[in-house]
Amino acid sequence: MIIVMKPHAAETSIKAITNYIQENGLTAHLSRGTEVTIIGVVGDKNRLSTENLISFKDVDRIVPVTESYKLANKKFHPEPSTVRVGNVSIGPGTLTVMAGPCAVEGEEQLLEVARAVKAAGAVILRGGAYKPRTSPYSFQGLEEEGLRYMQTAGKETGLATVCEVVSHESLETAVKYVDMIQIGARNMQNFILLKEAGRAGIPVLLKRGLSATIEEWLNAAEYIIAEGNPNVVLCERGIRTFETSTRNTLDISAVPVLKEKTHLPVIVDPSHAAGAYKYVTPLAKAAVACGADGLMIEVHNDPAHALSDGPQSLTFEKFDSLMKQIMPYAKLEGRQFPEKRDLEEPSPEEE
Amino acid sequence: MIIVMKPHAAETSIKAITNYIQENGLTAHLSRGTEVTIIGVVGDKNRLSTENLISFKDVDRIVPVTESYKLANKKFHPEPSTVRVGNVSIGPGTLTVMAGPCAVEGEEQLLEVARAVKAAGAVILRGGAYKPRTSPYSFQGLEEEGLRYMQTAGKETGLATVCEVVSHESLETAVKYVDMIQIGARNMQNFILLKEAGRAGIPVLLKRGLSATIEEWLNAAEYIIAEGNPNVVLCERGIRTFETSTRNTLDISAVPVLKEKTHLPVIVDPSHAAGAYKYVTPLAKAAVACGADGLMIEVHNDPAHALSDGPQSLTFEKFDSLMKQIMPYAKLEGRQFPEKRDLEEPSPEEE
């Protein structure tokens, strides 16, 4: 941590800070410029609530020099991680596609979608049983019934399954039925839920909050890992900006930035980012091209009658076309397409 | 709801939509322009998932014409509401100041702060027992112990009390100790928690999410009210923008906008918005001047050693000065200052 003093700070102000630092068992290094003095703090910063130093006299700014997340940090874990979900891998060397309806609406509907996305090459079935909706009067999900359909559809098709959880109860229920739980954008800083996910014993898909910085997102992942669960996959799904021609602004740069800062796998959800089906395929291609480890795509048997997010859902035909279009991009990136791997070339780790 | 068709939309496309609307028991009104046809939908829109109409052929845009929140909506409840917290009123005619430390750190500390803010004219004691923190390694609060101190401090000083809840458990515990619960910015769209707050039986302070639109915020309030709890107070605390000279950007316009859209009381938290104590007083004055029903201010006995949010906390002296400075503004706005009301001119409703 660096403390930048105001120009021509009083000697007594500098002394007060170095004393405070030393009292807390840390070391202060002074660097005196012509106008500005800088104080470097060396030692275990957990010993003092360092942000408070801003309250000391003549302090201009506090500049942190190390990230607050450790377990998610690539600096201390340079090799990229692979997360296993059921019999599926997410990480380097594969491109993992999760697909399915925004909301589980019924058993037949889900099975129909599951078979279609499986046929097109998806390896994980997504489907919402607990739906966070802006208005209390919108459809809120089938809850445990929906989870049961997810389990059935997973078994029938061989797809692994992922489902969003929104509370202690839904999490406790979900772990009984699905292979991976999702923490959605609106709960990215629901720290209680993050801690519970850290104790859930199954992999976690952590979506980025609508206005979360990458730093905050990695700290949210740290909450989960710190509870003993290293199986976290990050999902970029668009951030909130002034632009309204898409529902959110897909922050595609987050992919290479995350690849530099963390060892955790990163996937992209172009459906929620765009909010319109017609932009999903080009954005999916962009995501693969810039290094994403996977995709999450909304697919519906009848988008015009979907109970949630119809406008951004792909029909079976459009999803099949998307999968065909991204395949060569996956190859260029040296990524096995899960479909092919599962069906034809089982990887050693799956045996 | 209005459906705007693309220029020169096919007659069959228009027919498909009007049929769909009529099948759902609604009425379609056509308005044919030289280039563009517009379809107005009349009737109970809950009958169809209207956003899906965007998936129909030749549809350009869907424009909603009524808000999705009803109970929070001023159109259906024109008189401003007053919310009672303990023996304190929040609403028209009063200016209610909530003050206290970001985090409850100990019994003595809390009592000291409580006495100081009471002496300066605050009527509600704020204090965090459950702290949502970006990093899992930051101080997370004293939990139930902190709530107990809040209760003690409230009894000793006669202040009403408010405390943030972050989960089912914390909510269940908090209602036993404090007079009002707070849903924080990070949980503004934690819909499960909102519903539980709606069943909690005590007033709720609902902070705005960092990137929540006013429309989403009012829908969040609707979740609480729809469960039977009309005692919701909204708190503007800054939104996330590109500007970094303050921690968040206080959206002061939210005050007059909310006054137009909802009957719920509105308060402002300049401490979290600014993130720096030196901007708190001018922002507090601005909030009073533009119609806020109250303020929430962070005050600490020793900001330099605070366990959370020291940089934005006021000392007792600075808080006292703030209160003296806002008093004439409150009068200009025709608002009784709680201090005076409590000590000298008890209002009829308190008897």
Added chain:
Amino acid sequence: MIIVMKPHAAETSIKAITNYIQENGLTAHLSRGTEVTIIGVVGDKNRLSTENLISFKDVDRIVPVTESYKLANKKFHPEPSTVRVGNVSIGPGTLTVMAGPCAVEGEEQLLEVARAVKAAGAVILRGGAYKPRTSPYSFQGLEEEGLRYMQTAGKETGLATVCEVVSHESLETAVKYVDMIQIGARNMQNFILLKEAGRAGIPVLLKRGLSATIEEWLNAAEYIIAEGNPNVVLCERGIRTFETSTRNTLDISAVPVLKEKTHLPVIVDPSHAAGAYKYVTPLAKAAVACGADGLMIEVHNDPAHALSDGPQSLTFEKFDSLMKQIMPYAKLEGRQFPEKRDLEEPSPEEE
């Protein structure tokens, strides 16, 4: 400037940087932490393009410690400045109200508005002769003819005048007719125009760009002052955020932030920020309460038929009411209301 090295940076990397710094005639101060080494750079930083140091091996981050603007900086000019526009002062001790139509539409219209805003207490007449409009098909202003009307209206009413300029030509023409020129939000980083404004010889009202940080804004002011024109007034007029219930988000915190960083006067334009007349008065009161030196308000004789920005313009009656409402706030802030000063209590500096 501080250079933060990556954890465990190689000794050769550190050496390369300190050499580079010394070759450029500057001094390097090392502070070695347990993980991270920090290099402070002391001396005249204009000697090297310091941002490039980020390209050196093992460099993690560059942290500037001094602002790039000097002439606008309060650190080097602690007393607040007063800017004279015609016979009007903008600065400490007064509250200066500029008012008038968004666009000058005709001589009669302008005179009518000028008389009305004068009667209500405004001291500067605003009016657009060159209108930057999003669409090329919108009304673009009366140009020199409009400036002539501004001059006439100023003479007839005794009001000082301000008019936006958008180019070399419009600036050259405007200085012949009006008392102050305005650089609008869209031209805040039109550096050529800023330099020309710095040589114009009359005061400049510099509006904040829609997405300009306060730092960038002050650097824009620096461009004007560096050319020899210290008479710059800053005008906050709303920034672009995700919120759509107002046209822009008035960054009210910019007022106290600027008061800390610069000696230049600061005014607020609630009309452009809100984009709706009904929010103008509460925002004007907020601006006065938090320390603004003045206001800019759009007023129109017939808002429903205005050629530009009708929705946010006040009628004469509403403007008169606004002025009556802000007067007591101005007094609380120790500010003379220009109307009173001009008419009844001429200040010494005006004699």
Added chain:
Amino acid sequence: MIIVMKPHAAETSIKAITNYIQENGLTAHLSRGTEVTIIGVVGDKNRLSTENLISFKDVDRIVPVTESYKLANKKFHPEPSTVRVGNVSIGPGTLTVMAGPCAVEGEEQLLEVARAVKAAGAVILRGGAYKPRTSPYSFQGLEEEGLRYMQTAGKETGLATVCEVVSHESLETAVKYVDMIQIGARNMQNFILLKEAGRAGIPVLLKRGLSATIEEWLNAAEYIIAEGNPNVVLCERGIRTFETSTRNTLDISAVPVLKEKTHLPVIVDPSHAAGAYKYVTPLAKAAVACGADGLMIEVHNDPAHALSDGPQSLTFEKFDSLMKQIMPYAKLEGRQFPEKRDLEEPSPEEE
């Protein structure tokens, strides 16, 4: 245009509006809902300043239904345009790479960079002679001398050339030396400059403003085209958001959105968006994958000593690697790589 009335609007209010519409030679279509009445306006909207209707009694909202830009609009020009710059095409079927230094620093430096980018496959040389810089104390460019070097480098290498202009003078000078002029982000709404670019007689590269919506950007293009210059290329270069891990947030979705709304070619500048060289290659790949017609990349002979934007500039080696990596992506998108086309397979239009 649609006028949405407030719930239960008075009949007299509705009548006032329909009268006003009819007086202006337009037609009003009423659609009466249970709560809300909607008025559709049919006819040539240029006949009235429609936004003012918001000032009428009982009006809730105005919803525009057609875009204000016509010449840039794909609805009226469905075929994608190709823009010729010197002997280079930008448009469907090719992937055009512009590369070069942020600032022209000297004749030798520019030639060295020009030869290197040509060798790697770039077909247009970029280089700044007029640099818009945040601080007045930063290097501002070599001006006409720099343009002369651009011309020389273009002739020597056979590359076409593009250079930013920032004013009337720089534009007049630039057209004598280079093949294409650029309007930068900060001048995207410098409408005077846009009009002059429309009369310049050479192609224009129009960068997106930092906080410009896509709608505003297309209106800026309309300014140029409306003056008679249809040769406009749009360049996405990142927008301003809250995220600080990249300098700006590359809005990759803008590419498919623009492809739907306009016939103009679209290129992407990942260098300015990222602000860090390490993210440039993955973002370039993403841009190609989602349909961009070209790229603009900053390349420097010695980034550590560049006078501007060193941190985001690629070395020759890194640029060569980028070009090799994007080539297969260009092929997947059915795009000829200009290098190959020019050297080996001249297209008919070039003869």
